[in-house]
Amino acid sequence: MSVPGAWYLTLAALLFTIGAVGLLVRRNVLVMFMCVELMLNAVNLTFVTYARMLNDIGGQAVVFFTLVVAAAEVVVGLGIIVSIYRRRPGATADDITLLKG
Amino acid sequence: MDWAVFVVAGIATLVGALGVVTCRNPVHSALMLVMTLFGIAVLFVEQDAHFLAAVQVIVYAGAVVVLFLFVIMLLGVETNEDLHKDPLRGQRPAAIALGLLMLLEVLLLVRSNWVTGAPSTAGAARSADQTNVEVLSRSLFTRYLLPFEATSVLLLIAVVGAVVLARRPTRAELADINEDDPDLVTAE
Known part of the structure; x- marks a missing residue:
């Protein structure tokens, strides 16, 4: 355990922030979706770091389930985007205003 | 050595993430996403999560990004987005300011963090005589068996949902939609 866990947590925080800002800034629905993946990965990194710091396999098991849920989410999300x-x-996130009152 | 691996993988991860956000072409964004995912996989290996690193490469880099690229090329949306135009005035600075605020908050949390949880409540992650795959699989198939079975149902639902979403509506259904709201199917 040479690199302290705090460094990994800092890296994950940076990654999560980049993903969140990208989600707010971009207009292309597909790129917004990729930014969601970035945020998911940042959280996965946090879980694995805590699993190492606490010497607990539970963190890694949670990441396994997150990966499954993320895969299912991508399939359904991309299906919605295709339809x-x-x-x-050529629609962007601003054009999808069907529910606007 | 560990520090060198961490720094290189960390820089690759961050550069890839910035590339996803700043590239104007969605195909380039997807490729930058691959770089980020590989960086994360290296960081997983670095923290003894060998199985998750393999799954990360196979599922994320192998399946998810390929799916993204398929959709991008299928839809032909690889046109460049104009990043200089701000459709909602003032949104971009506000987003960056909010992001920095959140980063500051999380970093403060990291700085003041003391891991206080009880160690190894779900079993020890490191074992002298078992590999990471053995430890993780033992945990998944005993303690987390019910959630593990539930994920299979979730995957089934996702498959059915994707098929339903991607299916072309039949003629009768189209007529139905047309009656309800003619605006909906203008581009069909």
Whole structure:
């Protein structure tokens, strides 16, 4: 355990912030989705770091489940995006205003 | 040596993440995402999570990013987005300010962090005579058996959902939608 866990946590915090800012800044739905993946990965890194710091396998088991849920989320999310683009080619997040009152 | 690996993988991760956010072309963003995911996988190996590192490369870099690229090329949205235009005025500075605020908050938490939880409540992660795969699988198939079975149902639901979403509506359904709201299917 040579690199202290705090460094990994700092890296994960930076990664999470980049993902969050990207989600707010970008307009392309696909890139926004990739930013969500960045945030998920940052949290995974945090879990693995804590698993090492506490010498607990539970953290790694949670990351395993997060990976499964992320895969399912990507499949359904991309399905939704495909059906949106089929209706309106070239749509950005600003154009999807069907629910706007 | 550990520090060198950490610094190189960390820089690759951060550069990739910045690339995802700043690249104008979605294909480049997806490729930058691969770089980030590989960096994270290296950091997993560095922390003795060997199985998760392999899964990270196979599932994320192998399946998820390929799915992203498929969708990008299928839809033909690899047009460049104009990052200089700000459709919602003042949103971008506000987003960056909020992001910095959140970063500051999390870093303060990291700085003041003392890990206080009881160690090894779900079993020890490091073992003298077992590899990481053995330890993790033993945990998954005993303590976390019910959640593990639940994920199979979740994957089934995701598959069914994707098929339903990707299916073209039949003629009868289209007529139905047309009656409800003609605006919905203008581009069909």
